């Protein structure tokens with residue numbers, strides 16, 4: 001698809017024609033997107049979404065790209081990443097209003113500083129608030145969705161609506177947002193609990209220590225690749241199937257955490273997809289269990 005610079009609506013934010021997706025995903029993999037846009041504010045976002053609608057161009061909203069695999073062929077359409085005015089965080093007592101583009105780590109730091117508890121277990125998840133809502137990010141029994149009061153959404157750039165927690169059908173790594181790719185999450189309201197600052201920081205230190213010990217954080221990855229089946233953790237099944245260290249090109253099953261695929265240098269999306277298929281096959285042959293990927297392929 002040819003998107004020319006001079007056709008684009010004038011926005012305050014950034015637009016890049018032919019953007020490599022490598023640096024927009026935590027796996028550091030992906031071909032070129034026709035257009036990458038960072039809307040600075042709501043007005044920008046509406047202009048871009050109505051441009052896509054008018055020209056019938058597909059769009060895809062990303063957060064920090066930490067649960068995504070972008071094909072080597074890239075993306076034929078517009079990739080949107082929310083800009084600065086979508087990263088604001090405010091609190092009124094225990095209630096938080098946070099922009100969907102804010103990093104989870106910034107939010108957790110903000111709340112911990114104010115003695116607000118409820119998000120500690122999510123420490124170390126490298127996503128944004130928007131991405132964490134969509135994939136219902138969770139760790140050690142805590143999820144962001146458990147704290148959600150409401151979410152403000154923009155539908156195809158036209159209508160705003162507010163969803164309450166009951167409308168969002170949160171499940172394991174899923175929500176109603178996965179089925180509505182033309183909705184953009186703008187803002188999230190959360191209810192936290194008051195806690196002792198020193199307890200909150202001590203819990204954060206404990207969680208970080210556990211993550212450093214158990215996750216291969218020095219290599220690019222997208223976190224867990226497969227959902228845990230109800231019977232056994234996916235990592236256990238992968239290990240039992242003899243897949244630790246299994247490699248396709250530069251994509252490798254981590255020795256440190258069997259449910260992570262790491263990029264050892266120049267892995268391609270094709271390498272990752274071949275590795276996923278091989279792991280699924282070996283696990284099925286060994287245990288009869290079909291693993292389901294939680295990594296989203298754009």
Ligand SMILES: Cc1cc2nc3c(=O)[nH]c(=O)nc-3n(C[C@H](O)[C@H](O)[C@H](O)COP(=O)(O)OP(=O)(O)OC[C@H]3O[C@@H](n4cnc5c(N)ncnc54)[C@H](O)[C@@H]3O)c2cc1C
Pocket residue numbers: 026060061062063064065066067068082100101124125126127128129130131132133134135136137138139177178183184185186215217221222223224296
């Ligand atoms: C080292 C590492 C550790 C991890 N640990 C965990 C963990 O413990 N628990 C866990 O649950 N996950 C974990 N993850 C996975 C990932 O970080 C989370 O799923 C995170 O919530 C994804 O957020 P993101 O902003 O990167 O979303 P992306 O990967 O960019 O996008 C995910 C989905 O959200 C959509 N999306 C993003 N923003 C918006 C928006 N504003 N409006 C509409 N749709 C939007 C995208 O279209 C896509 O469908 C880990 C990943 C890594 C690399």
